[in-house]
Amino acid sequence: MTELFLNPLKTAEPQPGLSADAHAEPAALLAACPAYAPTPLVRLPGLARKLGVGRVLVKDESKRMGLGSFKALGGVYAVLSVARERAGAALGRSITPADLIGDAVRGVASGLHFVCASDGNHGRAVAAGARLVGARCSVYLHAGVTGERADHIRRQGAAIVRVDGSYDDSVEQARRDAAATGAILVSDTADTPECADDPLPVRVMQGYTVIAEEIRARLSPDERPTHLFVQAGVGGLAAAMASRFGGTPDAPRIIIVEPDSADCLLESARAGAATEVPHGAATIYAMLECLRPSLPAFAILKDRADAFLSVADGLAADAVRSLAIPAEGDSAIRAGASGAAGLAGALAVAENAEWRMQTGMDSNATLLLIVTEGVTDEGEYRRLVYGA
Structure with a gap:
């Protein structure tokens, strides 16, 4: 069931999120990657007309670094940061971004695992980072991850470890095996108090702030976003965006979009504390199917998000199709269901007069959306767009 929940925890003076310069180190290290380049900010006036708003701006992550997802920024950055630290300690000198792809660092990284x-994209990013520095990588995938998504990860040189159950079961298994073997766990979630001292989930989240800085660099003076619809699994991307766009008097209204069968952030806001939701039916928003929020992400979102919106699977086809077969004058964007989930949320609000009023989404609004991933399963994409 689709539900809009206005956040009762939002504060006028939020606690500090990620710092204003949080993007600086990820941007510097990622610049060492030959595949790194800013992704486009696309204007879609036809979609704006469909939604009944003034403007729609879409940050298109579908081709990010050849990996097809925003996750490339967090996973690759986290791996590079660890490789730089380990190589610096082993070689007894500072490691520059340019050094990261050199033989000396690769010699050290070859001993790292x-x-x-x-769910697919984070593993692909971590595998790509490990491949870049010459390290080993193993990615734990739960039963719901399709073979096509697993193959994308294998092509980056990683070994696949299949785990029965949900995404959260794969998280637990990866943690146990890393602790037992001494492997380096690159998690994009810190969902228990025991993870509080692990710096890597926050580094992954920090990598996503590069998206916000790229957006800021491409906004024209008259394009101040009034609404940010951003999808969430454990909340890392949403928290990164809320850190950079929220917490000020002129901040856009921040609306967090989740699958209705895995709305752990909405339920956490309702409960007033981080809350696990029960495992329900599988969702087409597969990359967002997370049952426990990341604690550092929720700490930011509870103070800065204006609303949490759970969306039913039925909205996915309209969102994906609206991007794939655009209105006249708009550019087409190939996005998977999870990638188009922010738009699914905007469509849900556009169709509900009360929600439009509650969120202030009127004909003067400027919506900022993020297409977080491209097409990771061609068969699913064809079914959503063409019903085939």
């Missing part, structure tokens, strides 16, 4: 759990 990175592991992570993933």
Whole structure:
């Protein structure tokens, strides 16, 4: 069931989120990657007319670094940061970004083993980072991850470890195996108090702030976003965006979009504390199917998000199709269901007069959306767009 929940925890003076310069180190290290380049900010006036708003701006992450997802920024950055630290200690000198792909660092990194759990995109990013520096990588995938998504990860040189159960089960198995073997766990979530001292989930989140800075660099003076619809699994991207766009008097209204069967952030806001939701039916928003929020992400979102919106699977086809077969004058964008989930949320609000009023989404609004991933499963994409 689709539900809009206005956040009762939002504060006029939020606690500090990620710092204003949080993007600086990720941007510097990622610049060492030959595949790094800013992704486009696309204007879609036809979609704006469909939604009944003034402007729609879409940050298109579908081709990010050849990996097809915003996750490339967090996963690759986290791996590079660890490789730089380990190589610096082993070689007894400072490691520059340019050094990261050199023989000396690769010699040290060849002895490192990175592991992570993933629905697909994070694993692909961590595997790519490990491949860049010459390290080993193993990615833990739960039963719901399709073979096509697993193959994308294998092509980055990683080993696949299949785990029965949900994404959260794969997270737990990766943690146990990393602790037992001494592998380096690159998690994109810190969902228990025991994870509080692990710096890597916050580094992954920090990598996503590069998206916000790229957006800021491409906004024209008259394009101040009034609304940010951003999808969330454990909340890392949403928290990164809320850190950079929220917390000021002129901040856009921040609306967090989740699957209705895995709305752990909405339920956490309702409960007033981080809350696990029960495992429900599988969702087409597969990359967002997370049952526990990341604690550092929720700490930011509870202070800065204006609303949490759970969306039903039925909205996915309209969102994906609206991007794939655009209105006249708009550019087409190929996005998977999870990638188009922010738009699914905007469509849900556009169709509900009360929600439009509650969120202030009127004909003068400027919406900022993020297409977080491209097409990771061609069969699913064809079914959503063409019903085939």
